[in-house]
Each structure stands twice: as C-alpha cells, then as structure tokens.
Amino acid sequence: MNYVLTRTHFDDTATLREAWAKYPDFPRLIALKIDVQRRGVHYTDGALTLVDPALHQLRSANIFGTRDEKVRYLLPDSLLLRDGTSIVVDPAPLEWGPYVVDRVDDRLFLFDQGERLEEVELWHKPAFYDRSTSSGVPMNLIAQARPQRINIFQSSFCYFWAKDDGGCQFCDIVNFTKQQREVLSDRPERPRARDIAETVKEALKEKGRFTTFCLTGGSVLKGEELFDLEVSHYIETLQAIGENFTTKKFPSQLVASAFNEKQLRRLWEETGLTSYTSDLEVLNERLFEWICPGKAKHVGYREWRDRLIRAVDIFGRGNVNTGIVGGVELARPLGFQGEGEALEATLSEAEYLAERGVTTIHTVWVPRPGSQFRDQVAPSLDYYIRLASGLHRLRVKYGLSIDFDDYRRCGNHPDTDLARLL
Missing domain, CATH: 3.20.20.70 (Aldolase class I)
Known part of the structure; x- marks a missing residue:
C-alpha cells in the first residue's frame, strides 16, 4: 500500500491529520472527502473483487474526463462515507499519490501510505x-x-x-x-x-x-x-x-x-x-x-x-x-x-x-x-x-x-x- 510519489497535481505541504488538529470544529469526514477529491483514488485488485456489477453503480457516461486519461467503465462510480457523505472522485495514477481503496475481509477502506483511515461503501446501481x-x-x-x-x-x-x-x-x-x-x-x-x-x-x-x-x-x-x-x-x-x-x-x-x-x-x-x-x-x-x-x-x-x-x-x-x-x-x-x-x-x-x-x-x-x-x-x-x-x-x-x-x-x-x- 505504499507508493513512490513521482508527480503531484496538488499541494502536499499539509497532511490530513494536521488539518484535523488545526480545525477541530470542521467535520473530519468532510475534510477527508476534500483530500480524497484533491488526490484521487486507486482501487487495488483486492478491492475490485468486492465490486458487483449487478449491484453497484459503475463509471458511466460523463462530460468530464479522468486524471489517468483512461475511459474505464468497470470501476466503481464513486464512494460513500459512513455518515452518508458522497465522494465524487475518479481514478488517479498510483505515482501521483492518491488514496488507496483496499479490501479488508469483506469491507472496503481508504488507506493513506499504509494507514487505514475510514470504511467506504460503493454507490448502489439504480x-x-x-x-x-x-x-x-x-x-x-x-x-x-x-x-x-x-x-x-x-x-x-x-x-x-x-x-x-x-x-x-x-x-x-x-x-x-x-x-x-x-x-x-x-x-x-x-x-x-x-x-x-x-x-x-x-x-x-x-x-x-x-x-x-x-x-x-x-x-x-x-x-x-x-x-x-x-x-x-x-x-x-x-x-x-x-x-x-x-x-x-x-x-x-x-x-x-x-x-x-x-x-x-x-x-x-x-x-x-x-x-x-x-x-x-x-x-x-x-x-x-x-x-x-x-x-x-x-x-x-x-x-x-x-x-x-x-x-x-x-x-x-x-x-x-x-x-x-x-x-x-x-x-x-x-x-x-x-x-x-x-x-x-x-x-x-x-x-x-x-x-x-x-x-x-x-x-x-x-x-x-x-x-x-x-x-x-x-x-x-x-x-x-x-x-x-x-x-x-x-x-x-x-x-x-x-x-x-x-x-x-x-x-x-x-x-x-x-x-x-x-
């Protein structure tokens, strides 16, 4: 779950935990959402084993592109945090330093440089x-x-x-x-x-x-x-x-x-x-x-x-x-x-x-x-x-x-x- 950061498209001078400490009255999950939107996500192979196309909403037609310049429709559309907060996010190349979505038992979690942060759920398909x-x-x-x-x-x-x-x-x-x-x-x-x-x-x-x-x-x-x-x-x-x-x-x-x-x-x-x-x-x-x-x-x-x-x-x-x-x-x-x-x-x-x-x-x-x-x-x-x-x-x-x-x-x-x- 570690990565070597070779290129960034975001200012990485302040970490999520530093922001949580600096703004204790700002909702922690919304701060996490912002950071995930800034940095994007990478789905591990293990995470993708929990994606069920019959149940979950996969990426679909859109009007804006992705960070990795790929049109891939077998990935999850987006994520939900435990309080119902939506994270509208797209895949990012691993070398850019995105958050990682990985499987732990039968659940999905957000990781940052190996640290497990929060459980996430996938959107259900209408x-x-x-x-x-x-x-x-x-x-x-x-x-x-x-x-x-x-x-x-x-x-x-x-x-x-x-x-x-x-x-x-x-x-x-x-x-x-x-x-x-x-x-x-x-x-x-x-x-x-x-x-x-x-x-x-x-x-x-x-x-x-x-x-x-x-x-x-x-x-x-x-x-x-x-x-x-x-x-x-x-x-x-x-x-x-x-x-x-x-x-x-x-x-x-x-x-x-x-x-x-x-x-x-x-x-x-x-x-x-x-x-x-x-x-x-x-x-x-x-x-x-x-x-x-x-x-x-x-x-x-x-x-x-x-x-x-x-x-x-x-x-x-x-x-x-x-x-x-x-x-x-x-x-x-x-x-x-x-x-x-x-x-x-x-x-x-x-x-x-x-x-x-x-x-x-x-x-x-x-x-x-x-x-x-x-x-x-x-x-x-x-x-x-x-x-x-x-x-x-x-x-x-x-x-x-x-x-x-x-x-x-x-x-x-x-x-x-x-x-x-x-």
Whole structure:
C-alpha cells in the first residue's frame, strides 16, 4: 500500500491529520472527502473483487474526463462515507499519490501510505440502468445517477472551444468527448425527448430513491440571440421530464450558460424548472478573462454576474447559484500569489453575490490531463477547508438555502456538505 510519489497535481505541504488538529470544529469526514477529491483514488485488485456489477453503480457516461486519461467503465462510480457523505472522485495514477481503496475481509477502506483511515461503501446501481428505451438506447446513456439525483447531460460539446478564443482553461470536456465517442459509440449526441421521458418514468418507479433532477451540458452559442438554441434544447428536455408529473413544477436544477432575462423567463414559464445555476468558474474579472476567454469575449464577467443577479427576480432568493472551480484562482502565472489573498478576494466577491440572493458553491480543482491547465498544481487542503467554511458562513449570514445542490442531491461541493450542520 505504499507508493513512490513521482508527480503531484496538488499541494502536499499539509497532511490530513494536521488539518484535523488545526480545525477541530470542521467535520473530519468532510475534510477527508476534500483530500480524497484533491488526490484521487486507486482501487487495488483486492478491492475490485468486492465490486458487483449487478449491484453497484459503475463509471458511466460523463462530460468530464479522468486524471489517468483512461475511459474505464468497470470501476466503481464513486464512494460513500459512513455518515452518508458522497465522494465524487475518479481514478488517479498510483505515482501521483492518491488514496488507496483496499479490501479488508469483506469491507472496503481508504488507506493513506499504509494507514487505514475510514470504511467506504460503493454507490448502489439504480434499477433503470438495466433497461433500454423503446428506441433501443440503454437508459444509463440517457440519464446518470447520483445517490439521490438524476443527471441528464444535454450535450457533451462546448461551443466556446469551437471558437478561436477557446474554452475554459481547466476544462477537458471536448477532449473527453472524443475519448468517450470511441468507447460509447451508441451514446446519442443529444438525447431525444421521447427517450428522456421514458427513462425518467422508469427511474421514478424506484420509490424514494431520487429527489431531484440536474440538467447540464456544454454551451451552445447559436440562435437569433446568443444561447437561444441552448435554451430551446433545455426546454425540450424539461418538458419531456415534466410529462411524468401532474404538478407544474418539479424539483430540478439547470446548470447552463448565462441566459438573458427573456431566456430565463421562457425557462420559468414553459417548464417545471425550479432552480438555476450558471458558473462564473472564478470570482475575479481579471482571472476570468484569462481562464475563461470564451465566456469573457461573448458575455463578459460583469454581465455574466449581473445575469445571475437578475435571475433571482425570476427564480427567487436561494434558488440561483454560481459554481467556481475552487483553487483555480491560484493558477500560475497570472493567479493570486498567495492562498490568503486568493481566499479574501474570492469570499469578498461571493459576499457581493450573496447580498443579492445568489449563492456560491465550489468544486475541488483537479488539473486534468486533457485540459490546458494539465501541469498546474491545486492548492492545499488547508485552503479548501477555509474556502468551504467561508462560503457556508455566507449562506448562513444571508439566509440562503442550498437545498437543490446540497450534500444529498449532489455531493460534489464540500461547502454544501456543511449545510447539514444547520
């Protein structure tokens, strides 16, 4: 279980146990989750003997790639800790220093350099994964599951990358799409409305399993106005989902481009959508222009931010949020030079949004091989603990709910894991 560390994509100056000692009031399991997300996992051969494809959810179609640049679908999708915390994580090369998942008797545990830390469980596969639509498409290619959420990826191509100005520098959506196409040749480029409606109907037969839907995909720039076609695609998908409900609205989240008020009102009035997310990615105008050049050129930082604020008038306070790739604000050479400076700037801008009814969530930055930032180094565990704590405190201060994107429904945001403390 020991390894020789030859290359890292994360700051390893602070250990997990040092973080536990430094922040005794921060939940230990959430700190562990953050560190596992930073470093990734390696499954031993022994661990894989406990993986049952008939019972467990294996890796499935996605829109973002893995740390090892491999498309492997016989590995577990993700992990659960003993308190129900989800760890959305992917495999990492052993030489990068990931956590190791190994078998002890008939149970799975996380190890770090030979030390056994915590027991983990595998996600259970939903029943609809073994079904196909009437057109013959496997339903697990139409929708994917989190423990309590149904994900539908509208598309796996971002048109910002089709322009000379380029897509977000940390993102590998286009490269991974090409990889997946070679393996999942029967996956539709864009799921059809009838297949979506049938898949959702089948998924909802598993009573009590799912509590919400999440739709996302790459940006589509086409239309009479920027993003009009993307909006129309999402309306079609949401209406297909809505066929399975007798109420006008149903619990749902859309993670999409920065739509204007006319487009947002269409979504609100024509579908059952209840919450809206549009990712700024980094809360700093100067860095936004460097890291997200396509977004900066076609919309701009301040307009993207203002569209989020205007969305609050439509969806309501606490039903609009923005995601950031936590830590990318420290990317070299143009990022902040110190973690303290980066944290202060990020939380200040997050408070500007919180005052206006928009909440901010963060993911843990993974410098993926298929991205422009492949050789960057993500910040320390200490930084992520302070970032998660700071974003959580802002939601408490301004009375903002995060029910639609919390620890039960998503599980990818350490700061929303803290919502269970309220």
